[in-house]
Amino acid sequence: MFSTEPAMDFNVKKLASDAGLFFTRAVQFTEEKLGQAEKTELDSHLENLIARADCTKNWTEKILRQTEVLLQPNPSARIEEFIYDKLEKKLPSKTTNAELLGQYMLEAASEFGPGTPYGSTLITVGEYQKRLGGAEREFLQTSAATFLTPLRNFLEGDWRTISKERRLLENRRLDLDICKARVKKAKQAEAKAAAAPDFQETRPRNYVLSASASALLSEEVDKAEHELRVAQTEFDRQAEVTRLLLEGISSTHLNHLRCLQDFAEAQATYYAQCHHYMQDLQRELNSASEKRKKESVAYPRCCAPLLCLSLSTSTQLQIKQLLLDFSGLFLSSSFHYPTLKKTNATSSHRPCSTLNHFNMTKQMNRHLITSILHTVRKTIIIIHNRAQHVIYKIIQ
Known part of the structure; x- marks a missing residue:
């Protein structure tokens, strides 16, 4: 075993010197x-x-x-x-x-x-x-x-x-x-x-x-x-x-x-x-925004089912349901044709009365057809406007 006393003495002296300094x-x-x-x-x-x-x-x-x-x-x-x-x-x-x-x-x-x-x-x-x-x-x-x-x-x-x-x-x-x-x-x-x-x-x-x-x-x-x-x-x-x-x-x-x-x-x-x-x-x-605008304008309004082909499944279902609702609305619109009263059997023996009745019936049919066409046109315009507005909102 080597003695550590000299090393310890040296460390103590150095420590004391450093402390004094x-x-x-x-x-x-x-x-x-x-x-x-x-x-x-x-x-x-x-x-x-x-x-x-x-x-x-x-x-x-x-x-x-x-x-x-x-x-x-x-x-x-x-x-x-x-x-x-x-x-x-x-x-x-x-x-x-x-x-x-x-x-x-x-x-x-x-x-x-x-x-x-x-x-x-x-x-x-x-x-x-x-x-x-x-x-x-x-x-x-x-x-x-x-x-x-x-x-x-x-x-x-x-x-x-x-x-x-x-x-x-x-x-x-x-x-x-x-x-x-x-x-x-x-x-x-x-x-x-x-x-x-x-x-x-x-x-x-x-x-x-x-x-x-x-x-x-x-x-x-x-x-x-x-x-x-x-x-x-x-x-x-x-x-x-x-x-x-x-x-x-x-x-x-x-x-x-x-x-x-x-x-x-x-x-x-x-x-x-x-x-x-x-x-x-x-x-x-x-x-992309301009392209969508052009596509929305280019599609015909009567081709909504074709437009649905480029949309998601949920959007297509919404538009199809909308079209069914509009179709039901159009078909439920009833047009009541006025019925002509039957003439008496004796009227056939009156030539003048039969001619007058025929002219009256023809005039009434003309007014009836005009009224029907006006009502159909008005209904189509309403359906067209509502369908266009709803479909545009769904697409946007």
Whole structure:
């Protein structure tokens, strides 16, 4: 068995050193906030780069978040996409709302009958809704690849590196200010010891103590100055690294500019496709409407049974029942012919009376036929108008 005491001792020492360093940095930071300690200021160029980077990060987050809302308004779906992205799993393909609406329209058309005007229109609109859904899916995929992904990569990649280096620069600055404070305190102690010694120079023992204290103070000053030089070197090196990373924000802006142009192009293509599809849909709907109007005018009114052949079964039954009702109405119209009174047997022996009776009968028959024709014509007109109105309502 190998002993773990050296490793444990090393870990404890490192932990104690880190804890002490963290404590001194916390004290320095608190004193700076309270105005009790001096703070090393960064140069103006580096400060401007930091402010520009912070502005870029904030607005990139807002643009990314709002673009995600634009492309996916459903917050639950956005959370699902976020989880799949963090788990590095591929999000399963989903049907868009337009495609789902088109599918519902096609299923409804199969229920209502594809041969009916409503069913055929549902099929036409449903097909174009599915095309709109396909265009929407392509737009979402293109936007995610060309716009959302680069912005997200900047926030999760480049900005994390910049933030890490900035935190390291802040720690180097705190260490530098701590060293400056130590040097200042050591020099003040040395000056105070030289100005007002706490011993009698006539005594040899006190003289030796004075020389030893002066040497210790001088050694303390030299050590503090050495630590200050090391801290200054590390701070300058870290400031240069941070400056180079922050200057890369300009190239980030150029990259985001190209991504924004690609997003605008994808958006323009998507809306152009939608406009083209809707124009085609309007033309097809108008053409179908005009065709139905021409067919309704071209069919003779007396050929209603032939018209029923192009309609659904339920519509044909309604029209046939209507025709039967109209036929019953026409046949039930009774025309009462006036009956002629029989002449007496003696009238045949009267030639003059027989001739007058014959003329009277002929005149009455003429009036009767005229009345019958007028009544028949009036009845046909009524039946024609009612049948035309009802059949037109059924077809529409």
